[in-house]
Amino acid sequence: MKIKITDISGQGFGFTKIDKQKIFVPYSAPGDELEIEIKSENKKFVKGEIKEILKESPCRAKPECKYFGQCGGCLLQHVNEETYYNLKEKFIKTAISYAGYEVPQKIEILKTGYNSRRRCVFKINSNNKLCFNKKESKELIEIDNCPVLENYLNELIAPLNDKLSKNLNIAKEITLTKTGNEVLISPYIETKYSTENPQIKLGEYLIDLPEEVFLQATVKGQNYIVEEILKNINKDEKVLDLYAGIGTYTFSIVDKVESIKAVEGVRAMTKAMDKNLSKHSLEDKIVTQKRDLYESPILWDELNKYDSIIINPPRNGASPQCREITKSEVKKVIMVSCDPSSFSVDAGILREGGYELKSVIGVDQFYMTPIVEVVAIFEK
Numbered sequence: 001m002k003i004k005i006t007d008i009s010g011q012g013f014g015f016t017k018i019d020k021q022k023i024f025v026p027y028s029a030p031g032d033e034l035e036i037e038i039k040s041e042n043k044k045f046v047k048g049e050i051k052e053i054l055k056e057s058p059c060r061a062k063p064e065c066k067y068f069g070q071c072g073g074c075l076l077q078h079v080n081e082e083t084y085y086n087l088k089e090k091f092i093k094t095a096i097s098y099a100g101y102e103v104p105q106k107i108e109i110l111k112t113g114y115n116s117r118r119r120c121v122f123k124i125n126s127n128n129k130l131c132f133n134k135k136e137s138k139e140l141i142e143i144d145n146c147p148v149l150e151n152y153l154n155e156l157i158a159p160l161n162d163k164l165s166k167n168l169n170i171a172k173e174i175t176l177t178k179t180g181n182e183v184l185i186s187p188y189i190e191t192k193y194s195t196e197n198p199q200i201k202l203g204e205y206l207i208d209l210p211e212e213v214f215l216q217a218t219v220k221g222q223n224y225i226v227e228e229i230l231k232n233i234n235k236d237e238k239v240l241d242l243y244a245g246i247g248t249y250t251f252s253i254v255d256k257v258e259s260i261k262a263v264e265g266v267r268a269m270t271k272a273m274d275k276n277l278s279k280h281s282l283e284d285k286i287v288t289q290k291r292d293l294y295e296s297p298i299l300w301d302e303l304n305k306y307d308s309i310i311i312n313p314p315r316n317g318a319s320p321q322c323r324e325i326t327k328s329e330v331k332k333v334i335m336v337s338c339d340p341s342s343f344s345v346d347a348g349i350l351r352e353g354g355y356e357l358k359s360v361i362g363v364d365q366f367y368m369t370p371i372v373e374v375v376a377i378f379e380k
Helices: 080-099 151-165 219-231 248-256 267-279 319-327 338-354
Strands: 001-003 012-019 023-026 033-041 045-055 119-124 129-133 141-143 173-178 183-186 199-202 205-208 238-242 258-262 284-289 309-313 333-335 356-363 374-380
Touching: 001 012, 023 033, 080 338, 080 356, 129 151, 151 173, 151 183, 199 248, 205 248, 205 267, 219 248, 219 333, 219 356, 219 374, 238 248, 248 258, 248 284, 258 267, 267 284, 309 319, 319 338, 333 338, 338 374
Parallel strands: 023 045, 238 258, 238 309, 258 284, 309 333
Antiparallel strands: 001 033, 012 023, 033 045, 119 129, 119 173, 129 141, 173 183, 199 205, 333 374, 356 374
16 A cells, blocks of 8 residues: 555554544654555554555654664654644644644654663563664563663673673573662663662652652653742641652652641652651651542542642543542642643543643653653642
8 A cells, every 4th residue: 555644643653544544653753755565454544564665755864873773662752853842832732632622833842862761670581681673572682782771771781691691590680770870670680780779869858768669760850840840839737648659759849838747648658758758857848649540539628628630640541530630729740741641631620620820841751752741730
């Protein structure tokens, strides 16, 4: 089939439409004229693969990574930066529109770029080598460098491969997380780069980390989000931090507010927060709670104790909690969402509950993928 690509979907695939049927083609760019081979088809869409580029789009760029197109990680290295950032902005605008709000003319996308990711999960193959999954496959591809990762993590690949070759069947996968000047390796493997007692600086506080830790994907991205939160809170506020993780925002802003309650569904995270607030004598300013906010959202009358809510939902969103927020008297909600689709649902609930969208930015934490973080301020 011969087609011309018109746009890129939220999944990162180039697409066009013929009659009522959408045609999706990975690694294609708007303006590409292609001959494709059909890989799957139903009444609603066709999934194809590039057989030949008949006319190359001016939106195209040379990929930075030698594994691009084989590795399943990045989907957008083949488009230029203008196209790439316009795409991220479009995703957020579409989400705002679906939520029922007036769409801003321009949305700022804060950039991270190559060598920014501080966390990755490597699979380990039968040769005891670090690998990523091939695209849309359980097959593995050995990796000796990833341009998206921080250089400090790339420097670990060779010594870890050497360590793994001498310790057969040590693990099925390894997670690397750069926390500061160290790297947390899970499961722990001693190297000159790693530590069993990793720490991270949040605000003015050095925080001890549990082994299984959730951190924002990039240092730059985390800093952008914290700066946006700090711009929108006041010194005398009582703040509720929902889906708080290890307290990334809690400890970063605790000196700027009156008090914070941090709520998280994972026991290891709340235990880590308790340990750290005790370590820094912050018991009079921070209270923690372990709670599944999807199954058991905090009810509106308890929410009324707080001036502002920070909410950082998982990918499936936080619709039960957002419904309770709309019943409350809380004046301000700061939402940090990693998925524009679920953000659209949650933002729509807040709109129906009387909240206005005061500002919104994008944070490009997952460079060269279709994922974009949304930081939005709602007030009523």
